[in-house]
Each structure stands twice: as C-alpha cells, then as structure tokens.
Amino acid sequence: MKILVCVKEVIDPEVPVNSIDIDSDLWKFSPKQGVSKVLNGFDENAVEAALNIKEQIPATDITILSVGKDFSMDVIKKPLSMGCQNLFLVKDDKLDQTDPFVTSNVLYKAIRKIGDFDLILCGRHASDWDNAQVPIGIAELLNIECVTLAKGITVDNNEIVIDRIIPGGIEKVKTSSPILVTVSNEYGEPRYPNLRGIMAAGKIQPTIFSLEDIDLTDEDLISTNEIIEIFIPEKDSNCEFVAGEDEYDIGRNLALKLRDKNLI
Amino acid sequence: MSKVLIFTEIYENDFDSSVLEMISMLRDLNIDSKNIIVAALGDDLYSKESILQNIPVGKVVGYKNIDTNQFNPNILMKLATGIIDQLLPEKIIIPKTSVGQDLAPRLAFKYKYGIVNDCLSIEESDNHWIGVRPVFGGNYLAKVKIKSDKQIFCIRTKVFDEFDEKNINPSIEFFEYEHNIETNSQIIERIQEQSDGIRLEDADIVVAGGRGLGGPEPFDTLEEIAKLLNAAVGASRAVCDSGWKDHSYQIGLTGKDISPNLYFTVGISGASQHMAGCSNSKHIVSIDKNVDANIFKDAEIGAVGDWKNILPGFLDTLQNLVKN
Numbered sequence: 074m075k076i077l078v079c080v081k082e083v084i085d086p087e088v089p090v091n092s093i094d095i096d097s098d099l100w101k102f103s104p105k106q107g108v109s110k111v112l113n114g115f116d117e118n119a120v121e122a123a124l125n126i127k128e129q130i131p132a133t134d135i136t137i138l139s140v141g142k143d144f145s146m147d148v149i150k151k152p153l154s155m156g157c158q159n160l161f162l163v164k165d166d167k168l169d170q171t172d173p174f175v176t177s178n179v180l181y182k183a184i185r186k187i188g189d190f191d192l193i194l195c196g197r198h199a200s201d202w203d204n205a206q207v208p209i210g211i212a213e214l215l216n217i218e219c220v221t222l223a224k225g226i227t228v229d230n231n232e233i234v235i236d237r238i239i240p241g242g243i244e245k246v247k248t249s250s251p252i253l254v255t256v257s258n259e260y261g262e263p264r265y266p267n268l269r270g271i272m273a274a275g276k277i278q279p280t281i282f283s284l285e286d287i288d289l290t291d292e293d294l295i296s297t298n299e300i301i302e303i304f305i306p307e308k309d310s311n312c313e314f315v316a317g318e319d320e321y322d323i324g325r326n327l328a329l330k331l332r333d334k335n336l337i
Numbered sequence: 338m339s340k341v342l343i344f345t346e347i348y349e350n351d352f353d354s355s356v357l358e359m360i361s362m363l364r365d366l367n368i369d370s371k372n373i374i375v376a377a378l379g380d381d382l383y384s385k386e387s388i389l390q391n392i393p394v395g396k397v398v399g400y401k402n403i404d405t406n407q408f409n410p411n412i413l414m415k416l417a418t419g420i421i422d423q424l425l426p427e428k429i430i431i432p433k434t435s436v437g438q439d440l441a442p443r444l445a446f447k448y449k450y451g452i453v454n455d456c457l458s459i460e461e462s463d464n465h466w467i468g469v470r471p472v473f474g475g476n477y478l479a480k481v482k483i484k485s486d487k488q489i490f491c492i493r494t495k496v497f498d499e500f501d502e503k504n505i506n507p508s509i510e511f512f513e514y515e516h517n518i519e520t521n522s523q524i525i526e527r528i529q530e531q532s533d534g535i536r537l538e539d540a541d542i543v544v545a546g547g548r549g550l551g552g553p554e555p556f557d558t559l560e561e562i563a564k565l566l567n568a569a570v571g572a573s574r575a576v577c578d579s580g581w582k583d584h585s586y587q588i589g590l591t592g593k594d595i596s597p598n599l600y601f602t603v604g605i606s607g608a609s610q611h612m613a614g615c616s617n618s619k620h621i622v623s624i625d626k627n628v629d630a631n632i633f634k635d636a637e638i639g640a641v642g643d644w645k646n647i648l649p650g651f652l653d654t655l656q657n658l659v660k661n
C-alpha cells in the first residue's frame with residue numbers, strides 16, 4: 074500500500090501569546106528567538122495512523138510531504154524517525170503564506186509529480202491558522218473522496234473502514250482507495266521516535282522541489298482572501314475571588330456565593 | 338441587496354436550531370429574513386414540509402426524496418452543489434455544525450468561492466463583509482476579507498441568540514435530484530455513546546475538570562456535584578487525551594461547544610483552545626490553585642487553592658443548600 078502523509082511545521086501552539094511577533098504590514102506570524110517550531114499535532118496523529126497500517130501490511134511505503142518557506146530538519150524529519158520512508162519538500166520564499174487555496178494547489182501539484190497513492194492522510198487542521206481546509210482542497214483537486222475526523226482506520230484488502238467522529242459518537246464509513254482521510258487526536262498518542270529510527274532518519278535525504286519542478290503557475294499562487302487585521306482579543310478580567318479562613322471555608326463560601334447570585 | 342443562502346440540516350422532528358442563530362446574525366447586518374433562502378439538507382424532505390414551514394425566512398429549498406445515508410458528507414456535497422447550480426448565490430452562510438464545517442470548504446473548493454471559516458461574527462465595511470475569526474487556537478482574532486464576490490462564511494454556533502419571530506413563513510420549493518447520488522464512501526453504522534444524564538450541549542449548568550484533578554477518580558466528586566445541580570460533566574482535552582474521561586466529554590476548539598448559564602471548572606488552566614468551546618457561557622466560576630491561571634481572566638467568581646480542600650467545603654454546603 075502506498076500512503077502519503079501531509080505534514081506542516083507550526084509555531085508551538087502551547088507557547089504564550091507574547092512569544093510570537095505579528096508583522097502588521099503583511100499580517101504574518103513569526104516566532105520570537107528561541108521559540109520552537111513543532112510538527113502540527115494532528116499530523117503526528119496522521120503519521121501514527123500510517124505507521125499502524127504499515128505494521129499490519131508490511132509492504133506499505135509511507136511518504137511524507139510538506140510545503141513551506143523553510144523547514145527545520147529536526148522537526149520535519151520526525152515522521153522519518155518514527156518509521157516513515159520518504160520525505161518530499163516543496164520549498165520557496167513565495168510559500169510563506171497561509172491561503173488554503175494556494176497551499177492545496179501546491180500540495181496537489183506536488184502529489185501529481187510524486188505519484189499515485191492509495192491513501193492520503195492529513196491532520197484535521199493545522200494549529201496555527203485552524204483552517205481545516207487544505208485536505209478537502211487536495212481531495213477536490215485530485216478528484217477523490219475525503220473522509221474527515223478519523224478516530225480509527227482499518228484496512229482489509231481494498232476495503233477501508235474509518236471510524237469517523239460525530240457529535241456524541243462515531244460512524245463507521247466504508248470506503249476504498251484512493252481516498253483522503255483527516256485524522257484527529259482521538260486516534261491516540263503518536264509514538265516516540267526510538268534511537269534506531271533516529272539513526273535511519275539521519276540517512277534519508279529529502280527530495281526538495283522548487284515551484285518550477287512541480288509546474289506551478291502564478292495563478293496557483295493567487296490568494297483568495299485578504300487579511301485586514303490581526304489583534305489580541307481584549308479581556309477585562311474582573312474575577313471576584315472568594316475569601317475564607319482556610320480552603321475548606323473557601324469552598325463553603327463559594328457555594329454560598331453561588332446561591333446568593335442565584336446561579337445554583 | 339442580493340439574496341443570502343443559508344445551509345441547514347433537517348432532522349426527523351425538527352430543523353437544526355443553528356439556522357435561527359444565523360438569521361439573527363444576518364439581521365445584525367440588516368438582512369431582512371424575507372430575503373434569506375434556506376437550503377435544507379436531509380432525508381425525504383417531502384414528508385417534512387411542516388418542519389420546513391417553521392423556518393422563519395422568505396424561502397426554503399431542498400430535494401424531495403433523497404436518502405442522505407445518515408448525512409453522508411459526500412452525498413450532502415452533491416445535493417449542495419445541485420442547489421448552488423440552481424440558485425447561483427453570491428453569499429452563502431453555513432453554521433459550523435458537524436455537518437457544516439465539513440461541507441463549507443468542500444463547496445468553496447468546488448466552486449472557487451472564497452471562504453472564511455469559523456467566524457465569530459461578520460462586520461460590514463464599505464459594503465464588504467469581513468469575517469472575524471479566531472486563529473492560533475483563539476489567542477488572536479483575524480479580520481478576513483474575501484477578494485471575490487462569491488463568498489462563503491462558516492459561522493460558529495452558540496454565539497448568536499436564536500431569532501424568535503414566529504410569524505414569518507417561507508415559500509417552499511422542492512427540486513428533483515437527477516444525477517447519480519452514489520458515493521464511494523458509505524456510512525454503514527452509527528454508534529452513539531451511552532450518556533446517562535444530561536447532554537453537555539443542552540445543560541444549563543456544566544461542571545468540568547482538568548489535568549489539575551490528577552486522575553480519573555476525582556471526577557466522581559464532580560459527578561456528585563453535577564447530580565445535585567442537575568448539571569452535565571465535561572473535561573479538558575488533557576483529561577481526555579490521558580484517558581481519564583472519554584473524548585465525548587471534551588469541551589473546546591476540537592471538542593464540544595457549550596453555552597450554559599453556569600460553567601464551573603476545577604483544575605482547568607483556561608488555554609485558549611479550551612475557552613474556544615465555552616467562552617459563551619453566561620457565568621464562569623473556577624477553582625484553581627494558580628491565581629494567575631488564564632481561566633480567571635474569563636471567570637466571574639474564583640476560588641484559589643487546592644481542590645482537594647476546597648471541594649469538600651463546597652460539597653458539604655451544597656448538600657445542605659439543596660436539602661433546604
């Protein structure tokens with residue numbers, strides 16, 4: 074089975090707001106010195122899903138694809154150290170933008186260049202812009218179907234069954250290759266790379282494409298949206314803290330206060 | 338003003354109430370509900386005409402006798418494209434429900450509509466609609482303008498109050514679907530989690546716990562409090578990812594959206610991705626040992642300290658209050 078996983082490097086979503094600079098001309102985010110980039114969390118879940126299929130069907134080959142302006146090799150190679158085989162990068166200064174249409178166009182053309190895949194996996198969304206659009210764009214351009222929000226994926230010959238998250242439960246979706254699936258954190262924790270994996274990853278050289286290599290046209294790079302402003306939402310916090318003689322008493326007073334305010 | 342199209346889901350006994358929130362939002366933009374067309378998605382709509390009659394807009398359209406295979410997104414997509422082909426709307430509003438958030442980008446890519454996803458509101462400036470949406474998990478807000486005239490706005494639910502004028506009734510038009518509705522992906526089974534008690538989304542009071550609880554056991558105390566208050570229990574993602582509670586308990590950006598009257602949290606730090614699912618609660622009340630925890634920026638009442646000591650005082654008092 075041939076699996077492609079699309080992964081994105083993002084600014085660590087757990088860092089405090091003030092560790093990111095906003096460029097107010099171009100409305101771009103950049104991490105301050107020392108703030109790390111990480112692999113988008115849901116993309117690690119997608120890599121884990123691919124690796125689980127490979128464990129079940131050893132003749133599986135997993136290719137990683139990422140698009141961006143620049144990459145930190147230790148971040149982007151993580152899927153290789155987890156156990157994936159190939160790495161393709163599309164790298165260009167013009168790819169420093171976030172428009173999902175543009176990103177989908179680039180990924181689509183790169184995929185056409187790399188080859189056919191039975192299964193394309195993506196994260197449910199990227200934790201920087203929270204768009205949740207690129208995977209659907211790729212599927213639309215490739216003219217294949219797409220199943221979002223997988224919690225489980227089972228492959229049995231040419232039949233693929235996806236446990237898809239819906240409100241209050243899951244639905245089982247029966248489908249077949251080629252198909253694009255987006256993976257959610259409910260899939261389960263991604264594995265940690267082990268030493269052997271890290272050594273193996275060190276030996277794999279990424280294939281790096283330029284925009285010309287994948288026949289990208291200027292039209293593919295036109296963004297559909299314009300960002301007018303980005304700002305940090307104001308919060309006027311005026312929390313009233315409950316006092317008490319000790320913590321038990323604070324709990325008691327908290328209950329009384331809630332009754333006082335008719336909240337309970 | 339051109340007409341605006343809203344997509345909505347029609348269930349067995351009712352339409353999805355988020356459509357009423359969308360109408361309120363459009364009302365704030367001076368769109369009269371008579372100028373709104375609702376595109377209804379659901380099974381066998383012909384037999385549900387009485388439900389469609391209750392949607393307070395100018396017109397409702399939908400396909401007559403379709404089996405959507407339990408709202409299969411790949412089938413809904415075909416129906417939605419059929420409706421767009423008929424009506425060629427410029428502006429499309431899609432509520433960010435489970436169905437809507439999947440459908441909106443599909444339509445955008447198919448028809449080369451511009452899209453702003455996950456809007457909290459739409460602002461008008463120089464006759465242009467500008468979507469206001471959280472990014473980076475809600476740490477920032479971005480104002481986004483779509484360059485083309487063909488625009489889709491996917492709007493977060495539970496932000497706007499439901500439109501409640503009852504004396505508007507739509508004209509209804511049914512279409513026949515003439516293309517092949519088959520898809521490669523079929524929903525073969527739905528498995529609903531058993532929930533004993535009140536649904537998180539519907540509860541008037543939600544009691545939620547975070548990583549600060551340290552394990553699954555303290556949730557028993559939260560369940561006990563919830564029972565006394567007739568409340569539902571929720572959790573942060575840290576709790577669900579650790580397996581202390583099932584993911585159906587998760588509140589937040591990638592979990593459930595709630596807007597209870599009282600949101601009561603214990604040991605939740607209030608990360609922006611968590612607050613994304615609960616900041617529309619009317620009153621937030623929190624227990625956390627860290628006075629600088631983010632949650633206190635949103636909370637109206639706070640108790641600082643170790644829950645292990647605070648909760649017993651709270652529970653004892655609560656039991657007395659309830660008894661009387």
Ligand SMILES: Cc1cc2nc3c(=O)[nH]c(=O)nc-3n(C[C@H](O)[C@H](O)[C@H](O)COP(=O)(O)OP(=O)(O)OC[C@H]3O[C@@H](n4cnc5c(N)ncnc54)[C@H](O)[C@@H]3O)c2cc1C
Nearest residue numbers: 547548549573574575589590591592604606610611626644
């Ligand atoms: C893309 C993305 C999506 C996400 N989606 C969601 C989502 O939908 N929902 C969600 O919840 N999170 C989500 N997160 C995760 C989020 O960023 C936080 O990591 C998470 O909400 C933290 O959970 P927590 O508050 O329970 O834990 P922590 O942040 O660890 O907070 C624990 C709190 O407990 C307090 N505490 C500890 N011990 C005690 C004690 N004995 N007594 C009292 N207080 C104590 C601490 O002071 C602290 O404030 C998402 C993250 C990303 C990147």
Ligand SMILES: Nc1ncnc2c1ncn2[C@@H]1O[C@H](COP(=O)(O)O)[C@@H](O)[C@H]1O
Nearest residue numbers: 079080140195196198199204205206207
């Ligand atoms: N620049 C990129 N390179 C590779 N994959 C990407 C890129 N941007 C988005 N994706 C994929 O699309 C998913 C959803 O991203 P988004 O639509 O931006 O929220 C991510 O989890 C990735 O799997």
